[in-house]
Amino acid sequence: MERTGADVDAFLAGLPDAQRDDMVALDALVRTHLGSHERELWEGVFWGGTEQKIIGYARIEQPRPKGPPVEWFLVGLAAQQKHLSLYVNAVADGAYLTKKYAGRLGKAKVGAAAVTITDLATVDLAELEAMIAEAFATLDAG
16 A cells, blocks of 8 residues: 555545545544644555555554564545444554454444444444544654
């Protein structure tokens, strides 16, 4: 995946109606914590070999288990076929923040660094925002 320089707002406007409102709402929520950091569209082959378009917020250097660190994003947002994915690549106390907030987010599936949302109305937005705020706070702590 790589940064494209494509217009994020145009990308959001072009999404199907069923996803656009939730993506725009999540984008606005993340942007309240973005500050002067970047908001960029990333495109290309993602983990698992699928073509993806992900809105990346705040460029970071992501350590890898093998090999050198890679340029990545702190928080990412993607529209999938049947759900939305929120990627949170922030760590606190040795674990991804998604694990810390897993039981507090409402109806969402939580993976290592991803939150899968099928219906935004079933997610606790206050807790989701708290997780995002804590993720951005890790930039200031580092």
